[in-house]
Amino acid sequence: MQPDFVINSVRTSQPTALDYWETARTLGFPSALWRLPNQHDKHLIVSFEKTLPRVSVDLEELPAGFAISPFDNLDTGTDSPARTLFMRADIHAIFAQNKSVQQRVTTVSEDDARQFRKALATTAAQPAAARPAPTRPTPLPDPEAQERYVQNVAKAVAAMQRGELRKVVLSRTKRVAFDDVPNAVALFDKLCTTYPTAFVSAVYLPETDQIWISATPERLVSNSASGIFQTVSLAGTQSAYEPDGTPKRPSEAMWSQKEIEEQALVSRYIIECFKRIRLREYTEEGPKTIIAGNLMHLSTFYSVDTQAVRYPQLGTVMLRLLHPTSAVCGMPRDAAFSLIKRHETHDREFYAGFLGPINIDNRDLSEAPYPDPEDAPSSSLFVHIRCMKLEGTVATLYAGAGLTEDSVPEREWQETEMKCQTLLNVINEVG
Structure with a gap:
C-alpha cells in the first residue's frame, strides 16, 4: 500500500x-x-x-x-x-x-x-x-407501540425480580417519513452544531442502501497516539431542562437510587474486565453528571497509560470484553442478550453496536499550534446510540432504556421518548 x-x-x-x-x-x-x-x-x-x-x-x-x-x-x-x-x-x-x-x-x-x-x-x-433539500418529516403511526413496549418492560422487570438477571436494556423504534430524500450532510452539520460534545457521524452503506446518522455521547474505547487508553461508563437518564424550559445545572441534578445503581452496574463491569486481564493501574474519575444535548447522564471516566503498563493491545482486548456493554445490553450479558432477542420485535442492526475511526490522524487542524499532537486519538470507537437509519424517504429512530428490578414501565417509555427527541429536534429544525 x-x-x-x-x-x-x-x-x-x-x-x-x-x-x-x-x-x-x-x-x-x-x-x-x-x-x-x-x-x-x-x-x-x-x-x-x-x-x-x-x-x-x-x-x-x-x-x-x-x-x-x-x-x-x-x-x-x-x-x-x-x-x-x-x-x-x-x-x-x-x-x-x-x-x-x-x-x-x-x-x-x-x-x-x-x-x-x-x-x-x-x-x-x-x-x-x-442539491436535495431537507424536508420536515411526518410520524408514521404505530398505535400499539407504547402498550407493546410497556408490556415487554413489565416482563423484563418480573424476570429481574425473580433473580434471572440484574439489568437489561430494552429498545424500541420510531419511524418518520420525508416528502423527499433528506440531505444527510445537512442533518450531520446541524447535529455538529447542536451537540458539540457528542461523536457525530453519517455512514453510507451501498450494500444495503442505508445511511446511519448519530450523535452519541458514549465512548467505548479509544487509543491515543501516545498510548493513552480511555473508556466511559455512562448510564442513567433525565431531562437537561426543568418543566418550565430552564436548563438544569449539572451540579444540582438529583438522581434516583435506581439510576445510581444502573450506572454503578456499568462501572462495575468495566472494573471486572480490568480484573479479568489483571490490570490494576488505571485512573477513575466520577461518577459525575454530564449534559448530552437535551439529556443528562451519570458518567465515570477510565484511562490507562498502556506504555507504562506495557499493554499496547489493551484497546483491542477491552473492545472484545466490553461489547455489547451493560449500558446497551445488560448484566449478566448472556442472560440480557437472550432476553432482548426474545422480547424485542425489531432487528437492532447497527443500533447499540459500535463505530468510529481507526488509525486515523484525528488532530483538530482548527487549533494551531496543537496543544499536544501526541495526545490526538488515533482510534476512537463509540457506542452507536442516539442514532437513526435512513432508507430512502423513511427514517427509523432507535432508543432504549436501562431496566432494573425497580423500573416503572411507563417511566421507561418516557425515557425512550426523550432519547428519540435528540434526533427529532434536529430533523424538525433542518426540515
Missing part, C-alpha cells in the same frame, strides 16, 4: 463535504463522515471497496479506516464470525473550521482515484439549487 500523500489543500471554492458525500453515493462507494467530541474538524473517508470486508477488530493491525459493528457481534476474536464492517480510507478529506480542505489518498487503485476525482469535479460544478 502506498504511503499517505496530500494531493490538494484548497479553499471553499473547491469541493465541500457535501460534494464528496454525493460523489461517493453516485459511484456506489461506501463513505463515512464524522466529527469527534469537542473538536471542530470534520473528517470524511471513502472506500473503493463496494462490498466491505467483515473483520474482527484489531486496533493494532488494521490500516487507516472506519469501523461500524452491529449490536449482534459477540466478538471473541477466535471462533466467532467476523461481523464488523471495515471501510478502508482510500480517500480521507479533512474540513477545517477555517474553511480549508485537506485531502489524502491512500490506495492501490489509481484508476478508482482518477474516477473519483473526475466525478467529484462534476459534482462540485453543479449549482447548489440542484
Whole structure:
C-alpha cells in the first residue's frame, strides 16, 4: 500500500463535504463522515471497496479506516464470525473550521482515484439549487407501540425480580417519513452544531442502501497516539431542562437510587474486565453528571497509560470484553442478550453496536499550534446510540432504556421518548 500523500489543500471554492458525500453515493462507494467530541474538524473517508470486508477488530493491525459493528457481534476474536464492517480510507478529506480542505489518498487503485476525482469535479460544478433539500418529516403511526413496549418492560422487570438477571436494556423504534430524500450532510452539520460534545457521524452503506446518522455521547474505547487508553461508563437518564424550559445545572441534578445503581452496574463491569486481564493501574474519575444535548447522564471516566503498563493491545482486548456493554445490553450479558432477542420485535442492526475511526490522524487542524499532537486519538470507537437509519424517504429512530428490578414501565417509555427527541429536534429544525 502506498504511503499517505496530500494531493490538494484548497479553499471553499473547491469541493465541500457535501460534494464528496454525493460523489461517493453516485459511484456506489461506501463513505463515512464524522466529527469527534469537542473538536471542530470534520473528517470524511471513502472506500473503493463496494462490498466491505467483515473483520474482527484489531486496533493494532488494521490500516487507516472506519469501523461500524452491529449490536449482534459477540466478538471473541477466535471462533466467532467476523461481523464488523471495515471501510478502508482510500480517500480521507479533512474540513477545517477555517474553511480549508485537506485531502489524502491512500490506495492501490489509481484508476478508482482518477474516477473519483473526475466525478467529484462534476459534482462540485453543479449549482447548489440542484442539491436535495431537507424536508420536515411526518410520524408514521404505530398505535400499539407504547402498550407493546410497556408490556415487554413489565416482563423484563418480573424476570429481574425473580433473580434471572440484574439489568437489561430494552429498545424500541420510531419511524418518520420525508416528502423527499433528506440531505444527510445537512442533518450531520446541524447535529455538529447542536451537540458539540457528542461523536457525530453519517455512514453510507451501498450494500444495503442505508445511511446511519448519530450523535452519541458514549465512548467505548479509544487509543491515543501516545498510548493513552480511555473508556466511559455512562448510564442513567433525565431531562437537561426543568418543566418550565430552564436548563438544569449539572451540579444540582438529583438522581434516583435506581439510576445510581444502573450506572454503578456499568462501572462495575468495566472494573471486572480490568480484573479479568489483571490490570490494576488505571485512573477513575466520577461518577459525575454530564449534559448530552437535551439529556443528562451519570458518567465515570477510565484511562490507562498502556506504555507504562506495557499493554499496547489493551484497546483491542477491552473492545472484545466490553461489547455489547451493560449500558446497551445488560448484566449478566448472556442472560440480557437472550432476553432482548426474545422480547424485542425489531432487528437492532447497527443500533447499540459500535463505530468510529481507526488509525486515523484525528488532530483538530482548527487549533494551531496543537496543544499536544501526541495526545490526538488515533482510534476512537463509540457506542452507536442516539442514532437513526435512513432508507430512502423513511427514517427509523432507535432508543432504549436501562431496566432494573425497580423500573416503572411507563417511566421507561418516557425515557425512550426523550432519547428519540435528540434526533427529532434536529430533523424538525433542518426540515
